[in-house]
Amino acid sequence: MSMRIRTSALTALAVAALAAGTVLTAPAAGAAPKAAAPKFLSASQLPPHPTSAWTAGPVTEGFPDGLGQCVDTEGVTSYDYRYREFRTDLDTSAVQLTVVADTATLAKALAKHYDDLIRTCADRIEKAYPDVEAEGRDYGSLPVEEGARVRGLHTESSGGASDISLLSVGRDGRTVTVVSWGQMGDFGDAPVGAFKKTTTTAVNKLY
Numbered sequence: 001m002s003m004r005i006r007t008s009a010l011t012a013l014a015v016a017a018l019a020a021g022t023v024l025t026a027p028a029a030g031a032a033p034k035a036a037a038p039k040f041l042s043a044s045q046l047p048p049h050p051t052s053a054w055t056a057g058p059v060t061e062g063f064p065d066g067l068g069q070c071v072d073t074e075g076v077t078s079y080d081y082r083y084r085e086f087r088t089d090l091d092t093s094a095v096q097l098t099v100v101a102d103t104a105t106l107a108k109a110l111a112k113h114y115d116d117l118i119r120t121c122a123d124r125i126e127k128a129y130p131d132v133e134a135e136g137r138d139y140g141s142l143p144v145e146e147g148a149r150v151r152g153l154h155t156e157s158s159g160g161a162s163d164i165s166l167l168s169v170g171r172d173g174r175t176v177t178v179v180s181w182g183q184m185g186d187f188g189d190a191p192v193g194a195f196k197k198t199t200t201t202a203v204n205k206l207y
Contacts, residue, residue, distance in 0.1 A: 023162035029160055037100045038175050038206040045201050047194035050087035059084050066095040067180055070153065070167060070171060071114055079110075082175045092183035096202060106182045108146070112170045114178055118151050118167045133159040139192055144203045154186050159185040162186055166195045170203035177202050 045052035063073050064083040073081065077100050086094040101107035123132035132155055139150040148170030156162045165182040179202050181195055 003183065005175050023134070026174065032054050035098075036171075036207065038100065040082075040098070040203050041086075041096050041179070041205065042199065043086060045198055045205075046086055046094055047191040047198055048090055049090070052090050052092070054088055054094075056088050057085040057087070064092065064095045064097060066182075067097060067178060069125075069165070070118045071178060071180075072098075072117070076110060076113070090183075092181070094179070094181040097178040101174045101176065104146075104174050107171055107174045107176050111176045112137075112145075112174065115149050115151075115169045118153070121153055125155060127131070129157075132156070135187075137187065139166075139196070142168075142170070142196060142203075144170060144199055144200045145206075147171060148199050148203050150192070152187060152190055152192070156176055164190050166190055166192065168195070168199040168207075170199055170200075172203055172206045174204050177206060 034110060040059055043056040046054045059108075060083055061081070064085060066085060073079075076099075079101065081093055081097060081099055083097045086096075099107075103111055105178045117138065119138070122136035125132055125134040133155065136157045137152040137154075139152060141146040142150065148168055150166065150168040153165045153167065154163070162184060163172065163182060164185045164187060165180060167178065168178045170177050170179075179195075179199055181191075181198075183189065
């Protein structure tokens with residue numbers, strides 16, 4: 001994502017957000033049978049770019065830096081994270097994260113936790129950076145598996161940098177996926193309809 005906000009500072013914001021609520025911790029390893037690894041989006045399933053093709057990176061263990069603006073691992077560090085990054089030849093980028101919890105109940109709580117972080121991200125950015133204006137928008141829920149929600153985030157600095165992001169959280173049973181898309185621009189540049197389709201595909205494709 002192209003938002004010009006320091007990831008380390010926003011990681012601290014995520015910690016502060018969790019301090020006010022319940023910290024989610026994963027049970028000890030081996031508490032549930034090992035399931036098949038969830039599948040990821042392919043490059044062709046991202047919102048089409050008008051002038052550049054998408055390129056998909058490899059599926060990688062760990063937590064992606066591209067989600068650090070709003071979503072972090074604080075409080076849920078015991079989980080195994082996997083992600084895949086996508087890029088175009090221009091400034092547009094995307095990333096998908098998957099997390100498999102030990103129970104559907106834990107996965108439901110984890111999905112809500114991530115959605116809450118995204119929902120409150122604009123306010124936290126403005127509090128941390130007085131020279132940045134941030135606005136979040138709720139684009140609603142999607143009727144796929146156990147559900148998904150799509151949100152948008154626009155930031156504009158006093159220097160004129162303007163960035164738009166779309167983020168979604170979805171769940172299929174014990175598995176949670178987060179998808180993020182971002183580029184320079186504002187809400188008028190956000191492919192909301194296409195991103196909703198991408199989110200639906202991401203959740204359906206997990207298993």
